Amino acid sequence: MSVRKLASGAWNYRKMINRKTYSFTSPEKLPEREVKKRFNELIAAEVTKSVETKIKQKTSFGAAAESYLRGVDGVLSPSTLTAYDNYRKYIETHYGWFNDLPVDKIDTAVVQTLIAEYGNSKDPKNTRQTTKRSPKSVKNFCGFIMSVMRIYAPETKLSPTLPRVQPN
Numbered sequence: 001m002s003v004r005k006l007a008s009g010a011w012n013y014r015k016m017i018n019r020k021t022y023s024f025t026s027p028e029k030l031p032e033r034e035v036k037k038r039f040n041e042l043i044a045a046e047v048t049k050s051v052e053t054k055i056k057q058k059t060s061f062g063a064a065a066e067s068y069l070r071g072v073d074g075v076l077s078p079s080t081l082t083a084y085d086n087y088r089k090y091i092e093t094h095y096g097w098f099n100d101l102p103v104d105k106i107d108t109a110v111v112q113t114l115i116a117e118y119g120n121s122k123d124p125k126n127t128r129q130t131t132k133r134s135p136k137s138v139k140n141f142c143g144f145i146m147s148v149m150r151i152y153a154p155e156t157k158l159s160p161t162l163p164r165v166q167p168n
Contacts, residue, residue, distance in 0.1 A: 001035070015039055061106060062092055062099035064152040065144075071151070087144040094121075103153045111149075112160045115142050119163060135163035 001015040006025070013035055014023040022042045030038070065088045073081065091114075092099050098106075098114050119138040139162050149158055 003029075003035075005029075013038070017043065059103050059152060060100050061103055061148065062088070064103050065091070065148050068148045068151055083140065084144050084147075087141055103149065104156070106149065106153065106156065106158075108158050108160055111142070111145055111158055114145070115160055115162070135165045138163055139165065 001013065003014075004012050006012055010025050010027050011029050012023060012025050013030075014021060016022075017039075022039055024038055024042065026038075069081065069085060069088065076084070095114060095117070098110070101110070115138060118133065118141050119135075120132045122132070142160060142162055146158060149156060
């Protein structure tokens with residue numbers, strides 16, 4: 001561990017552990033016990049961050065969507081929960097590539113591709129449908145994806161372009 005006084009009068013503490021350098025600055029010289037405590041806090045914060053990163057890397061969109069639906073079960077209205085569960089099932093059956101994608105790999109381009117494919121597809125339940133899905137359906141579908149991503153990847157800023165809802 002090295003301790004040095006900076007030109008500003010503050011004290012810099014530096015320590016190398018497992019070939020990684022940790023350092024912090026304090027306005028006054030600290031007792032050795034306090035210095036050890038601060039280094040332990042730095043190391044703990046880094047370990048926590050790396051564990052969270054590994055969890056996010058391993059969490060697929062499908063797993064995140066299921067967990068999201070369990071978490072908002074008593075909060076959202078029953079009709080919204082039913083719609084969101086239908087979207088989750090639709091993604092699972094028709095867009096396996098997106099369902100298996102880790103949430104940290106999802107960006108605006110990926111969501112835009114999914115929305116475009118969904119918007120240009122026909123509803124399998126509606127056999128008389130001759131055109132693509134309505135802009136409102138596409139917007140609701142995107143809302144589900146964005147809700148899951150806001151919880152499981154809040155640092156990811158998504159801004160897909162949605163179709164305009166036509167006034168009646």
